[in-house]
Amino acid sequence: MDSFIHHIPRDMPPIFAGDPIPAPYTTPSLTANLILRVLLSIIANIICLVPLRLLYRNGELAAALFILNIEIQNLRTAVNALLWRNDNLQSWWPGYGLCDVDPYVHNLAIGLYSTCLLAIMRNLALQVGSLRANPLTRREKRRRNLIQGLIVFPLPLLQAAWTYPLTQQRYYIGTLIGCSWLNAPTWPYVVFVILPPALVSLATAGYAILVYIRFRQITKTTQSALSNNRLAQSRNQRARRRLYLMVISILTPFLPIVLALTVINIVLANPLQPFDFHAIHNHDGPGQIPWNAIVYLPSTSISWAYMNICYIPIVTAVPVFVFFGMTKDAMNCYRVVLLAAGLGKLFSRLYEEYNPDSRAMASLSNGGSSNYTTSSR
Numbered sequence: 175m176d177s178f179i180h181h182i183p184r185d186m187p188p189i190f191a192g193d194p195i196p197a198p199y200t201t202p203s204l205t206a207n208l209i210l211r212v213l214l215s216i217i218a219n220i221i222c223l224v225p226l227r228l229l230y231r232n233g234e235l236a237a238a239l240f241i242l243n244i245e246i247q248n249l250r251t252a253v254n255a256l257l258w259r260n261d262n263l264q265s266w267w268p269g270y271g272l273c274d275v276d277p278y279v280h281n282l283a284i285g286l287y288s289t290c291l292l293a294i295m296r297n298l299a300l301q302v303g304s305l306r307a308n309p310l311t312r313r314e315k316r317r318r319n320l321i322q323g324l325i326v327f328p329l330p331l332l333q334a335a336w337t338y339p340l341t342q343q344r345y346y347i348g349t350l351i352g353c354s355w356l357n358a359p360t361w362p363y364v365v366f367v368i369l370p371p372a373l374v375s376l377a378t379a380g381y382a383i384l385v386y387i388r389f390r391q392i393t394k395t396t397q398s399a400l401s402n403n404r405l406a407q408s409r410n411q412r413a414r415r416r417l418y419l420m421v422i423s424i425l426t427p428f429l430p431i432v433l434a435l436t437v438i439n440i441v442l443a444n445p446l447q448p449f450d451f452h453a454i455h456n457h458d459g460p461g462q463i464p465w466n467a468i469v470y471l472p473s474t475s476i477s478w479a480y481m482n483i484c485y486i487p488i489v490t491a492v493p494v495f496v497f498f499g500m501t502k503d504a505m506n507c508y509r510v511v512l513l514a515a516g517l518g519k520l521f522s523r524l525y526e527e528y529n530p531d532s533r534a535m536a537s538l539s540n541g542g543s544s545n546y547t548t549s550s551r
Contacts, residue, residue, distance in 0.1 A: 190463055191263050191470035199262035204473055208350060211255050211484060215248035218491035224507045225498035235319040236293035236326055241494055243286045247487035250279070254352020261349050261472040268468050273345040273353035278334050280355055281367065285330030287487075288374040288432070293322040295381035295424065302388045329370050336366050342454055343463065348471040351481060358454045359443040368443070372436040375429055382424040423493045431486070438479075502530060 200208075222241050229238040258266055297318065310318065337355070340363050346354040357363050455465050463469065473481070498504065505528040518524045 188464065188467045189268060189470065190467050191472075194263060195261035195472050195474070197262075200260040204260065204349070207481070208255050208259050211350065211488070212252045214485075214488045215252040218488045219245050219248050221495045221499060222491050224504050224511075225494055228501070228503055228507065229498060233315050233319065236290045236297065236322045237498065239286060239326060240290035240294065241498070243283055243290065244487045244490050244494065246279070247283050247484075248491070250276070250352075251484040251487070255350045258347060258349055258352050261474075263470050263472060266347065266470060269345065269347050269353055273347060273468075276353035277337050277341065277345065277355035280353075281333045281337050282330045284367075284371060285333045286326065288371040288378070289326045289329050291424070291428070292374050292378045292381070293325040295378050295385060296325065297322065298420075299381045299385045299388065302385050302392065329374065333367055333370070336362055339449075339451055340367070340454070342465075343469060344466050346469045346471055348476050348481075349473040351476060351484070354471070357443075358447065358449075359445075360447050360449040360454075362449050364440060364443060364446065368436055368439045372432055375432040379424055379429045382420070385420075420493070420497055502528060 222245055226238060226241040226245065229241065257269075340357045340360065341355065342358040343356040346356055348354050357367065458464050509524050509528055512518070512521070513524050
């Protein structure tokens with residue numbers, strides 16, 4: 175890492191890199207990874223747009239922020255991959271400005287990912303336990319969003335505030351991963367960055383289990399009433415299926431992945447060093463890279479796990495679509511979009527409003543008319 179790869183103008187930070195990669199500057203696997211991460215990021219963001227719009231309109235603060243956070247992370251993935259798409263280090267843009275801001279966005283996003291999920295599951299546990307039929311009033315929604323805000327924002331803001339004090343190097347730039355933050359392995363990094371998401375995720379898992387337990391209890395007490403009403407039974411089965419899938423997705427794979435990443439990060443941070451702001455931001459001694467320098471990392475210097483961790487937000491779009499994008503309102507939004515695209519000429523059923531209870535309502539209607547005919551006779 176002692177070779178300059180650019181002629182740096184005066185007053186500009188130096189750029190360091192490892193051994194240069196000979197041409198060709200990419201491989202089939204690297205190209206495939208580039209195409210996959212960009213394409214899947216775009217698809218994930220597109221399928222999350224309708225759930226984001228509906229949740230925002232309904233005033234669901236935590237759920238809307240959760241999806242918006244995923245959208246931003248997927249956008250970062252696509253932009254970074256396109257900007258630094260191969261190992262031709264000599265042609266790289268040094269990332270001025272963008273990579274200076276990126277660590278704060280990254281740390282804020284990690285905190286939001288876990289705290290938004292906690293607020294979502296807590297709110298769901300309260301909804302399942304209340305058995306309330308009427309919608310919340312405007313005042314109650316404001317109070318709910320205020321509580322959710324107090325759950326969601328403190329931890330991410332705290333982690334973002336610790337970004338600069340813990341930044342050991344101005345920033346790194348890697349092939350496909352783009353801007354990268356290098357933390358100082360000190361106790362504040364463990365206490366304020368590594369451990370909180372794991373603790374929040376454990377609390378989220380607890381609420382997920384509570385949601386399912388409460389729903390099972392409610393189902394048992396209302397079983398006899400539901401058995402005589404096919405429409406209510408159909409809605410109950412749909413709600414139970416969605417809650418079951420939500421709980422399963424929280425417990426596996428979300429919780430194990432978060433706990434595994436926590437353990438890995440703690441191991442990598444050892445041995446911990448004492449927190450010394452001056453030492454972290456001033457290492458201009460012999461053989462050391464200045465703090466303000468920008469370091470380039472080719473793909474050969476990046477571990478497989480770090481290279482592909484960006485797929486977590488992409489995969490998260492799947493449960494978002496299942497839980498929030500397959501509701502009646504969401505499906506009708508997709509239908510309107512497809513009609514606007516002119517697909518109604520190919521699929522005439524798009525002109526029919528989607529209603530998951532249509533079969534149950536038709537069955538009730540037929541049953542009602544049969545009973546009326548029998549009694550008339």
